[in-house]
Amino acid sequence: MKKLINSAESVVTDALRGVAAAHPDLRVDPGNRIVFRASGPRPGKVGLVSGGGSGHEPLHAGFVGYGMLDAACPGEIFTSPVPDQVIEAGAAVDGGAGVLHIVKNYTGDVLNFHMAAELCAEEGMQVASVLVDDDVAVRDSLHTAGRRGTGATVFVEKIAGALAETGAPLAEVARVAREVNARSRSFGVALSACTTPVSGKPTFELSETEVELGVGIHGEPGRSRGPMREARELVRLAVDALHEDLPVSGDVLVMVNGMGGTPLIELYVTFAEVADALADRGARAVRSLVGDYVTSLDMQGFSVTVCHLTEELTRLWDAPVQTPALRWGR
Amino acid sequence: MKKLINSAESVVTDALRGVAAAHPDLRVDPGNRIVFRASGPRPGKVGLVSGGGSGHEPLHAGFVGYGMLDAACPGEIFTSPVPDQVIEAGAAVDGGAGVLHIVKNYTGDVLNFHMAAELCAEEGMQVASVLVDDDVAVRDSLHTAGRRGTGATVFVEKIAGALAETGAPLAEVARVAREVNARSRSFGVALSACTTPVSGKPTFELSETEVELGVGIHGEPGRSRGPMREARELVRLAVDALHEDLPVSGDVLVMVNGMGGTPLIELYVTFAEVADALADRGARAVRSLVGDYVTSLDMQGFSVTVCHLTEELTRLWDAPVQTPALRWGR
Known part of the structure; x- marks a missing residue:
């Protein structure tokens, strides 16, 4: 095995240094391992937080930016982020309209995002969660109860992100995210x-x-x-x-x-x-x-x-987006 | 060897079908193997034509669009395009201000673009060529006299493409392209x-x-x-x-x-x-x-x-671009 890394232990933090150096629009908190929009939260806008194991790049950090995510929490390679990352990320991006968690359906992710959501709710933050489970291949697997979450995550993050930019309330943003996953x-x-x-x-x-x-x-x-x-x-x-x-x-x-x-x-x-x-x-x-x-x-x-697609989903897909991995229309 | 292809013979034409299906902003001439902007030539704008062997994607077809190339001529895998492709491409994108050929320094590419340029000139087309030879690794190699042309091609196409959009004359566009290569x-x-x-x-x-x-x-x-x-x-x-x-x-x-x-x-x-x-x-x-x-x-x-970078090159790099593989600012 040959890999362009310094060590197996440092690969995620080294890659985050690279993300910070390459993308001035993003702010990286290396200690907590969170990638934010550098512009910070926008008052009245729902904050979108996603995350999951590393090794799926550009998912999720490559989708942080205008019209998509507000923050991403990368875990170790193929390992869920911890609840603290998700809590920190939510607190930092909440513009007062609440936070949407976009969670791929793997046991560890579901558990840790759920724990984070409960702790945030105790602190008075409005939190909604959407589970992505689009992979038709298998029902239940090594890491999953039910279907795995894979490619549809990109569609959910893009389309829910576009609706959030319009100032839509949390329930609406969560509704469209669930609709994208269902479709x-x-x-x-x-x-x-x-x-x-x-x-x-x-x-x-x-x-x-x-x-x-x-x-x-x-x-x-x-x-x-x-x-x-x-x-x-x-x-x-x-x-x-x-x-x-x-x-x-x-x-x-x-x-x-x-x-x-x-x-x-x-x-x-x-x-x-x-x-x-x-x-x-x-x-x-x-x-x-x-x-x-x-x-x-x-x-x-x-x-x-x-x-x-529906008319609404097409319009939201076409809306401007400005992230490292997806950008158009602005 | 496992590859996602139908056959070794059809890989380039099959990929071009995919490019056509995925990018409505592009027009593909499958017979001549040319990828154009669907919008056609703009009167008074210098047309930028590049090309080379396939197998380097997104180079070059992925860089056709506003602010970058007007047409790309893919050859077979690791094989130069033929002069006819380059001539057809130039004729189709010439808006009356001439055509710039961007050529990576490999013997076959240099020969075929040179032959195309001579035949175009005989037909009365204004043609200038810029040679990209940025690779410091070796002087002369299997396929090259002098240095090989590699990554700087992207910079040359982006920056010369941005200047061409402003309506600059052919000599100016060629000058900036050579400057990018030299730097x-x-x-x-x-x-x-x-x-x-x-x-x-x-x-x-x-x-x-x-x-x-x-x-x-x-x-x-x-x-x-x-x-x-x-x-x-x-x-x-x-x-x-x-x-x-x-x-x-x-x-x-x-x-x-x-x-x-x-x-x-x-x-x-x-x-x-x-x-x-x-x-x-x-x-x-x-x-x-x-x-x-x-x-x-x-x-x-x-x-x-x-x-x-210079101030001019930075400004042209930052200018809007709208291609499959590079897009920002519009």
Whole structure:
């Protein structure tokens, strides 16, 4: 295992130093490991806080900024942030209109965000939580009761973030966040496992002729192992899985996400096949993202996330955003 | 070798279908393999045309759009575009103020862009060319006479593109493009080689304890092979190499570029070390990019590009840009 790090112990804090040096719009609290907008809270605006294990970059710190998150709390690699981080982040970004926690459905994250929310409520802060659980691959897994939260997190953070900028109240921002999650589905395919800095070994072994179907973002096993195939066929399997769970039709927002070790040229090949597969189902990819957004360290592979759009969701998706990893319209 | 492709033969055209499907602001001519702005040429604006072998995505197609390129001509993987592509592209984007060719210094690219420029001139088109040769690692190599063109291409395309949007004449746009190249230096480090779809084998072998210093973007050998070290030490070697060639000082624009297979968290660790190494030399990274911009398929590793800023270059860097891979300010 070769990694561009100084040590397995310092990788998260070293990366946060890099985030601080590269993005003057962000403020990093290295002690508490929190990334904020440098502009601070805006009175009357709901504050959006998310977080989770590191190793999924740009999620979440790369989505802090105008029109998206107010703060992100990174944990150690593939490890939930602690409640103190979430409490500190909320207190710092609350502009008096309350705080929304955006939580991916993993046992540790759910527990720690819940604990933080209770402690914040005791202090008189208004807190709402939305759980992201879009991955159709498996019900219950190593780290989850129910479905895993993966790619839809980007859509939830973007769309709820856009509504929050308009000054909408907490209940409304939470409502739209839940709606995005309810309308989104994801499925991932791995060509290789990932290797964490601490273990130094791949989380599972795949031969040169195999893929892992329905893989998670921590190298958790997927639904099944199958033979390696051309991109067109792998995409059909993924889109079929999404369609079985929630039939695809109409106008959709689509993300073809790289797992961290996949070249962009391959993601564009994959997107071409996804657009075709959706069209064959009568759906239209009217908005899209192609690139690395919710990664799994150095894993090779992709995930597809589809969100069934409404007029409101489309408008909020199109609204200006200004973060390291997503920016347009301003 | 596992790749998300349909076949080695169709990878470039399949990826272009994906580009067309994902980016309604772009128009793709699949027959000639050209990516244009959908808005067409603007009367009186110099047209910027670049191109080169595929496998370096988002370079160049990901930089087509407002404030940057007017057209990109992708060749096959690691293979120069043919003169016909460059001629077609130039004819389509010429708004009457002439066309600038931005050419990375590789023998095939230089030859084919030169041939295209001569044929365009015969047809009465005004054409200027700028050669990018920023890589300090080697003088002359497998594919080059003189230095290789790598990361500075992004800076040249962005800054010349910004000046072209102001309606500046061709000679001025070419002048600023050459200035950016003259003020920029790059150095790359590989933790692994890349594998082309056609060959199916890594371009060189590196053991678990070795790195390739001064690697090119086609898997060409670098200056030397050395032991794997922590990020801080690898960065010092890279920044020392830049500094030896053109002493770093003052305000600089810095790119820490991933080679395609490197997780973003590692690029942020690397950027933190680059910022520190520059500060130790008395230079300040006042503008930066961290991510995959000039890749080498699935290679693991990074390159650092430093551009010595002037007031003019900083202003043009900050100007609005609206492309798939770079966008801000509008």
